Amino acid sequence: MKAAIVGATGYGGIELIRLLHSHPDIESMTVFSSSQEGKQMAESYPHVTGIVELTLKDIEPERLKEHDVVFLSTPPGVSAELSATLNGGVRIIDLSGDLRLKNADTYRHWYGRESAPDALLQEAVYGLTEWHREEVRTAGLLSNPGCYATTVLTGILPLIQKQAAEAGDLIIDAKSGTTGAGRSPSAMTHFSEMNDNLKIYKVNEHKHTPEMEQELTRFSGKEAPVTFSPHLVPMTRGIMATMYVPLSPGWQQKDLENLFEQCYRNSPFVRIRKDGALPFTKEVYGTNYCDIGFTVDERTGRATIVSVIDNLMKGASGQAVQNMNLMFGFPETRGLDYIPMYP
Amino acid sequence: MKAAIVGATGYGGIELIRLLHSHPDIESMTVFSSSQEGKQMAESYPHVTGIVELTLKDIEPERLKEHDVVFLSTPPGVSAELSATLNGGVRIIDLSGDLRLKNADTYRHWYGRESAPDALLQEAVYGLTEWHREEVRTAGLLSNPGCYATTVLTGILPLIQKQAAEAGDLIIDAKSGTTGAGRSPSAMTHFSEMNDNLKIYKVNEHKHTPEMEQELTRFSGKEAPVTFSPHLVPMTRGIMATMYVPLSPGWQQKDLENLFEQCYRNSPFVRIRKDGALPFTKEVYGTNYCDIGFTVDERTGRATIVSVIDNLMKGASGQAVQNMNLMFGFPETRGLDYIPMYP
Amino acid sequence: MKAAIVGATGYGGIELIRLLHSHPDIESMTVFSSSQEGKQMAESYPHVTGIVELTLKDIEPERLKEHDVVFLSTPPGVSAELSATLNGGVRIIDLSGDLRLKNADTYRHWYGRESAPDALLQEAVYGLTEWHREEVRTAGLLSNPGCYATTVLTGILPLIQKQAAEAGDLIIDAKSGTTGAGRSPSAMTHFSEMNDNLKIYKVNEHKHTPEMEQELTRFSGKEAPVTFSPHLVPMTRGIMATMYVPLSPGWQQKDLENLFEQCYRNSPFVRIRKDGALPFTKEVYGTNYCDIGFTVDERTGRATIVSVIDNLMKGASGQAVQNMNLMFGFPETRGLDYIPMYP
Amino acid sequence: MKAAIVGATGYGGIELIRLLHSHPDIESMTVFSSSQEGKQMAESYPHVTGIVELTLKDIEPERLKEHDVVFLSTPPGVSAELSATLNGGVRIIDLSGDLRLKNADTYRHWYGRESAPDALLQEAVYGLTEWHREEVRTAGLLSNPGCYATTVLTGILPLIQKQAAEAGDLIIDAKSGTTGAGRSPSAMTHFSEMNDNLKIYKVNEHKHTPEMEQELTRFSGKEAPVTFSPHLVPMTRGIMATMYVPLSPGWQQKDLENLFEQCYRNSPFVRIRKDGALPFTKEVYGTNYCDIGFTVDERTGRATIVSVIDNLMKGASGQAVQNMNLMFGFPETRGLDYIPMYP
Known part of the structure; x- marks a missing residue:
């Protein structure tokens, strides 16, 4: 090829x-x-x-x-x-x-x-692979998702689809390494000002927002704006989305665990942490994995969901190759079976 | 002395x-x-x-x-x-x-x-200086607040006190440099595993939580649990708390700006960012400042409030000296008039 | 196997x-x-x-x-x-x-x-692969070289072997990421004290020194102590050795280039930079490459040779697998054909 | 004023x-x-x-x-x-x-x-304060030294002046944080490519070289080129110069210690480490200090001298203020009596 x-x-x-x-x-x-x-x-x-x-x-x-x-x-x-x-x-x-x-x-x-x-x-087919596999297989024109959108949607769509939570209640606090900002030098990503510093930017104004909302609507049937705050962390690769949402009545830690396991049982690149364990960004470094953990707080009824990816991999080129694999009939993991580089 | x-x-x-x-x-x-x-x-x-x-x-x-x-x-x-x-x-x-x-x-x-x-x-007098100045002045036994609690409370109490928001709705996503974890070497803060990595820990279980809730109750008159997620960022100093809260009807960006300006007009260590500008952690590096910014999202009615401090200064030793100054009748800023080290 | x-x-x-x-x-x-x-x-x-x-x-x-x-x-x-x-x-x-x-x-x-x-x-066969290939093939007991020794020897042995320089004149300034110090947390590699800091340690006392000297003697026929200063750089992986040596009469930039090209023409993991270009550590990140650059200063007659590796790869496990490949008759690059992860 | x-x-x-x-x-x-x-x-x-x-x-x-x-x-x-x-x-x-x-x-x-x-x-008076105090006091036009030159000269001039070593034998391996490269964003100092990376640049071609040589000649009476390799370390502030030089016959560790103590006994910003202890860059962070350590290797007769400064302080603005103090008759340390920020 x-x-x-x-x-x-x-x-x-x-x-x-x-x-x-x-x-x-x-x-x-x-x-x-x-x-x-x-x-x-x-x-x-x-x-x-x-x-x-x-x-x-x-x-x-x-x-x-x-x-x-x-x-x-x-x-x-x-x-x-x-x-x-x-x-x-x-x-x-x-x-x-x-x-x-x-x-x-x-x-x-x-x-x-x-x-x-x-x-x-x-x-154009929206290539969030795990959620649009059939469309992807036959796509002639594929639009690869944004890095933040991939992190967020992979972590929250299972809850939205099964009505464990309402999209309109969703609060997303996302943190990214600097490669998401590209290769052009800028004041924002100048080493001297980014090192030992934590930045927040484009709160509720980031371009990946409507992309998330479009998918949330597709799977919930409702229009609902989200609250989204991206941050820039002094690291090269990696995104973590920490998501907050009130759970629908009856949902507990074990239910979420089952939901996620069920939802992603045929998705080789999504890994679910158990028993409230939460993933760190480096645990997917250099790979196409999306690792997800979550914890339900009984005091508030809210779930905290943590989703991490490597922004250049599952957030960009890795997912692009995953989509290519499907489009051309190759196994989904072909050429993507890397072990995360750690440390 | x-x-x-x-x-x-x-x-x-x-x-x-x-x-x-x-x-x-x-x-x-x-x-x-x-x-x-x-x-x-x-x-x-x-x-x-x-x-x-x-x-x-x-x-x-x-x-x-x-x-x-x-x-x-x-x-x-x-x-x-x-x-x-x-x-x-x-x-x-x-x-x-x-x-x-x-x-x-x-x-x-x-x-x-x-x-x-x-x-x-x-x-014991709880030494969140800006909110307990009079008690601090006469304290014989002063308890200096936690670093996360200081960041969060300085950013949110004005809204709670004036009922611009409900404490029970508060979602706090906090990010800290590693010095908050102290000087003892640990796997968590081993350079090889902390560098180029973003960690999340003790979600809804951190010891600073009840301290925040106690103060929120004191100023709101209501008991209400908060959602609190601390993260560890690969940097030495600095805390950022990104806080999410639905605003009471009628509150807008300009109202919040007035509220903060009014609230802290006599507080030399609290600096309010205007027009939606948000602070970065390095902008208070090495100093006792707490810098606060905020932005109101009309689509969701939620405010995002960003509060940053140097965890070893306003989050620990700096606030301790600020309290000492009040306790002994010195000017509040005595010995604390540093300019942030930048970059 | x-x-x-x-x-x-x-x-x-x-x-x-x-x-x-x-x-x-x-x-x-x-x-x-x-x-x-x-x-x-x-x-x-x-x-x-x-x-x-x-x-x-x-x-x-x-x-x-x-x-x-x-x-x-x-x-x-x-x-x-x-x-x-x-x-x-x-x-x-x-x-x-x-x-x-x-x-x-x-x-x-x-x-x-x-x-x-x-x-x-x-x-025990000393497994500096490029210099002991034949012995490695038949080794029953292989001793894998130290990370600093690998960086240094791969960069300097060509000159020593061809008498372009004297081992006794060699000054080595080496810089390593922290993973070389292992997984046990320590004050030395505590994030709070290693971040934004540059350390120097064990000058002329590091255990890899005699290993370098043993090989230098083997290829020069002379005993000669080296000057060796290891540093710890706030990064996870990577070693750079900057080496200084007076050149024997007549040797110039182009001669060195030929020497290196010739010496490593059958060594798939050694890459020679041309025209005075010098390698950075990240250019071999996650791989078994050793990249070498050099520059001759006409004013002083000294050559500066720069050799970089990933300390966990060519400096440890990568070279171990390279040696295993030879010992068992596999192609030398089998299972090691990674492209450096950049950035 | x-x-x-x-x-x-x-x-x-x-x-x-x-x-x-x-x-x-x-x-x-x-x-x-x-x-x-x-x-x-x-x-x-x-x-x-x-x-x-x-x-x-x-x-x-x-x-x-x-x-x-x-x-x-x-x-x-x-x-x-x-x-x-x-x-x-x-x-x-x-x-x-x-x-x-x-x-x-x-x-x-x-x-x-x-x-x-x-x-x-x-x-123009060359404002390497410790070595030109009298000229500085009366200077109308003062030229503040380069950051590398300050680090190197403060560490080596005592030996040169007392003929403990020859300037022509001097090999300087210097490492700097990125602020030395200024505020303009560039590919070299783009966070994504500087983080977790170690770079070397302008070997024997850096502009601070002739400035070092001029001073070395002034204090030795001889013309002699030096070997100088600057490196860029992923940190914000700090320079370390690791210097290598053969010692004149008879010089030992204790002699060097006496030499340095004597030479800088009236210099409040130069601190000498004892007993072979060597300084790290962060130990002078945010201050005007130059910390110096050294170790003599009996096997080779070479001394390794380590000199560290904060490049924006003693390497630029701090020394400029130190010079201003002398020029205007203020005490040398006026306005510069900071304790290093650590960690």
């Missing part, structure tokens, strides 16, 4: 390269970048010296169509445009947010820019 | 030494430790070489009473015992949790050990 | 498990620990939950002999004892320092304890 | 503000910036909210001359120009490298740009 990676020099791109290089069904990779044509990957990333010997190519739609799958790890807007051009000619996995929302108005509101054509929005 | 520090080799102790050494009204300091009699402070902490030339002394109550104030930076149980022995003979500032709760049963439940004598519990 | 790991709960052990679990020629692994018999690996390391389902067994020599290979990731002294018992009955790869030195007196001097029996010291 | 800070929004500038704000002899501060006229300091640095209420002013020479002292924390070139304009009209402390070298050719070679006018180069 031939894979193309567009936007190969970003963090999503280089992580795709790490995964696809070792994927037994990928026969060749081609890497594209809008501005660095002719450069070797190793010039941009010395860590692949002698391993990945690929030259960056200029983005040409005809060339892209010669592949079996095209990964778009491109900025907002660029993905929409490329998807429109390529769609139908090649199967697409888009890692940007351009195709995640079904409603163009919602996109415009949260992203502050024009949306992709409505037909594309409607066609 | 003569100050004694018991438990001088812990982080609370060494931070007290840093502050009192430069405090213009402290004429002499004596340092005590249960196990290291005869050692120089600089043997334990090379950073004070040539600055603090003090020899650790064995803990003898009679010797302690020769001072004007005794700081107890001692483990649970030890503080209770020493307080019982010394009380009446010298003014005491206890940094442990032994005297924070008025109710002995509550202490036993959360701390899993016998409480201090009830008379001491009743007599 | 059946592999046994003794001391499986240390960092060397868990890294071996990560590697061997995915190694295509390992059919089964058994894990042993002196003190935790009956415990699941996942109790000690939640990150392997659902992946590695192994129960720790008590260390019994007869049981160990039922395997094809035994990895000893045990403390000094224990390795010597187990090696003596097992030797001849099973092929052994010892990750401790017990069998690295040929001279028992030297061992006693640097390790401050009695050495293993002399016959074992003489029999 | 009235102080002006030009380039107030850089890290050198904000550290000067921290120090001068609490300096008892500074009556007023004015802050200047080339591009942010009219902005409040707190907009750029929220941590000074409510403490430093200063508005940035445009850089006008006439206005600058109204002060008693002008600190130039400006980029290369800008400092030279402003110095030329202001010199004679006001006492200047320049924190850039523009005036550190006496030889214009050397400046051009290492800085790759035209030097300041030769008259300025000759007039």
Whole structure:
């Protein structure tokens, strides 16, 4: 199989390269970048010296169509445009947010820019793998979920689907490593100001919010806004979402444990902690796992649910490859069977 | 003035030494430790070489009473015992949790050990300075608040007192640097496993919880349990409490801003961020400030309140010195007028 | 093939498990620990939950002999004892320092304890793979090199062997992440005191020194002490050795480049940087690579050579697996073909 | 006394503000910036909210001359120009490298740009306080040393001056926190790529090299190039220079100890470690101290000297204030008597 990676020099791109290089069904990779044509990957990333010997190519739609799958790890807007051009000619996995929302108005509101054509929005399959496996298998145009959305939805959808909790009551306190902010240097992620510091940003204004709400509505049948606070933690990889929700009457610790076990029994990348144990971000480092723990407080009737992922893996490139596996009929875990690197 | 520090080799102790050494009204300091009699402070902490030339002394109550104030930076149980022995003979500032709760049963439940004598519990003044200034001034036995409790209560009490929110609705997601866990090496705070990692622990079981609830009840008149999740962030100092609460009808961003400004207009160590700006932990590094920001989400009617402190300063030794200043009639900021170290 | 790991709960052990679990020629692994018999690996390391389902067994020599290979990731002294018992009955790869030195007196001097029996010291093959491949292939008892020694020797031996420099002139400034210090919590590696801090320790007294000198003598024919300063850097993994040496007359940048290229042309895990480029530790993160760069200063006639490895991989478990591959006739890179995780 | 800070929004500038704000002899501060006229300091640095209420002013020479002292924390070139304009009209402390070298050719070679006018180069006093106290007292134009140069020279000059070692034999391995690289975000100091990583850069090409060599020549009477390797460590503040040098015959550990004690007996900011103890960077965090340790290796006859400073303090703004104190007849430690913040 031939894979193309567009936007190969970003963090999503280089992580795709790490995964696809070792994927037994990928026969060749081609890497594209809008501005660095002719450069070797190793010039941009010395860590692949002698391993990945690929030259960056200029983005040409005809060339892209010669592949079996095209990964778009491109900025907002660029993905929409490329998807429109390529769609139908090649199967697409888009890692940007351009195709995640079904409603163009919602996109415009949260992203502050024009949306992709409505037909594309409607066609794109939202690739939260565990919750849309059948659609993913046949998708021609797949929209890979946001890192925060993946963490949150994987942890909360079981409760929402079974009405153990109401989406409208959901409070999400999320913490991310800095790679989620991408490779462009900025004041926010300057080492001198991020080290030994904890930051909070875009409270109730983060672009992954409508994506969560869309899915919550899909599985609850109700519209309900969530409260969402992202934080930036001085670490490279990892997201933890700590979620708070009042439980419907009758639900207890053991019921939640059964619910989660049941819900994810056929999902190799979701691991459920037992007996109130809670996961730490490093326990999924470098892998596609989503680890989930929870604890019910009898004093308040609230559940605290903790979901962790590696933002570059299950939160981006790992889930993209998981989706590719389904789209092309490979086993879901193919090329993703890493053990977390610890410590 | 003569100050004694018991438990001088812990982080609370060494931070007290840093502050009192430069405090213009402290004429002499004596340092005590249960196990290291005869050692120089600089043997334990090379950073004070040539600055603090003090020899650790064995803990003898009679010797302690020769001072004007005794700081107890001692483990649970030890503080209770020493307080019982010394009380009446010298003014005491206890940094442990032994005297924070008025109710002995509550202490036993959360701390899993016998409480201090009830008379001491009743007599001890809870030293959350901004909220108990008058009591602090005359206190003979002062119980210095917990680091998490200080962060949370300073951020939420204004709303509770003015009924802008209900204590029972309060959800607290707190994140701390590792110095809050003390100086004893442990698996939890081993560098190799804490670096590049985010941990969550003791959800709804942390000892600072009843202390928060006691104060919330005092200012609301109602008993109401809170939801409280502490996290450990890979940084040395700093606590951020992100708090979520539905607002009473009519309260908006500007109302909260006025409320906070009004409430803390005479509190030199509380700084209110305006227009929805939110503080980062490093913005109070090394100082006694508590910085507070907040944002009201019109979609959900919830407020998100962010409160940050340096856990060793306003969360421990800084507030202890602030209390000492009031107890002895010094200006509240005496010896505490540091600018945050940034970056 | 059946592999046994003794001391499986240390960092060397868990890294071996990560590697061997995915190694295509390992059919089964058994894990042993002196003190935790009956415990699941996942109790000690939640990150392997659902992946590695192994129960720790008590260390019994007869049981160990039922395997094809035994990895000893045990403390000094224990390795010597187990090696003596097992030797001849099973092929052994010892990750401790017990069998690295040929001279028992030297061992006693640097390790401050009695050495293993002399016959074992003489029999053990020093597993610096790139420099002892032929011996490694037939080794029954293999002693895996120290992490610092591997970094240093891989970077400097080409010059020593070809007399481009004198071993006696060698100055080594090495910097390590904290995992090199193992899993036991200590004041030295307590997060609160290691974060945002740079430490230096055991200057000219580190146990890896005689191991370097033994190899330098082997390839130069001369006895010559080195100057060696290890530092502890606030990072989890990685070693960088910055080495300084005057060059023999006539040697220039391009000559060194040729020398290294030539020397390591058949060594898949050694990567040479060109044109004076120097490697960073993260460029080998999680892999068995040793990356080497160098620069010649015409003003002083000195070369600065920079060698980096991942201390848990090429510095311990990775090289152990590389040696196992040779010992059992597998391709050298089998089960070790990871791309560095970056960032 | 009235102080002006030009380039107030850089890290050198904000550290000067921290120090001068609490300096008892500074009556007023004015802050200047080339591009942010009219902005409040707190907009750029929220941590000074409510403490430093200063508005940035445009850089006008006439206005600058109204002060008693002008600190130039400006980029290369800008400092030279402003110095030329202001010199004679006001006492200047320049924190850039523009005036550190006496030889214009050397400046051009290492800085790759035209030097300041030769008259300025000759007039400027090199403000390595401990070694040029008398010149500093009367300086009208003071050039504050580089952070690496300060660390290195304070640690090695005693040996050079007393011929315990030869400057030409000196090998310097230096490690710095990231604040030395300034406030502008860059790929090099992007958190995602600097965290958990150790970098080496500009080996034998760093601009602080000629400054070290100039001083070494001044105190040895000989010209001799040094070997100098700077590294970037994942920490915010701190520099450690590990220096290697063969000792002249007869010099031993105790002789060095006496030499250092004698040399710095009247230098309040230099602290000598005894008995081979070596300092860590955090032991001077936030202060103007330079801590020095050393150990002599009898096997090689080499000394390893370890010198640590806080790069923003003794390496920049702290030493600038120390120099100001001397220039204006204040006690050397005035406004600098901080205890290191630890941990």
